[in-house]
Amino acid sequence: MRRPIGPRAAAALALAAFALAACAPKPSAPAAVALDCAQGFAALTAKLAAQPGLKAAPQESSEPYRAYSTEDGQTSYFVTEPGAPAHPAILMQQVDGAGGMRDTGCRYGDKAAYDQLAAYLSGLKAGRRRP
Numbered sequence: 053m054r055r056p057i058g059p060r061a062a063a064a065l066a067l068a069a070f071a072l073a074a075c076a077p078k079p080s081a082p083a084a085v086a087l088d089c090a091q092g093f094a095a096l097t098a099k100l101a102a103q104p105g106l107k108a109a110p111q112e113s114s115e116p117y118r119a120y121s122t123e124d125g126q127t128s129y130f131v132t133e134p135g136a137p138a139h140p141a142i143l144m145q146q147v148d149g150a151g152g153m154r155d156t157g158c159r160y161g162d163k164a165a166y167d168q169l170a171a172y173l174s175g176l177k178a179g180r181r182r183p
Contacts, residue, residue, distance in 0.1 A: 084127035084146065089158035093140035096158060100129050100142070116169070117143075130173055137165035143173055 085103050088096065100106065100120065106129075109119040116136030120129045126147045132139040143157035155174060159166040 084122050087142060087144050087156055087158050093142065093158070093160045096142055097131055100131065132169070136169075138162065138169040141166050141169065143170060145173070
């Protein structure tokens with residue numbers, strides 16, 4: 053017959069279990085969807101929207117795009133809205149191994165407008181790094 057454990061032993065076991073759980077590796081976030089520009093704007097936008105764990109940023113009425121980020125914050129997507137000068141376009145920013153950012157994107161419309169939007173988003177990113 054087993055003897056019941058006392059409250060001190062139960063507390064010690066609970067603390068040990070908590071410590072082990074805290075040390076356990078966190079589940080990895082799903083891999084970000086890579087941009088395959090050959091898919092076309094509508095198909096790629098749908099693929100991004102179906103990505104598990106993707107969170108939409110609040111829509112800014114003054115911005116010509118919708119912003120989405122992965123749960124781990126390592127990848128952000130910017131999808132242009134109809135009527136935006138660079139529409140249709142999708143831009144992606146990813147944190148690289150050195151803590152910097154890498155920008156890629158798919159331009160389906162006007163090159164000059166796309167380049168202007170990419171420069172604008174890159175400028176926002178640079179502004180976030182300043183103290």
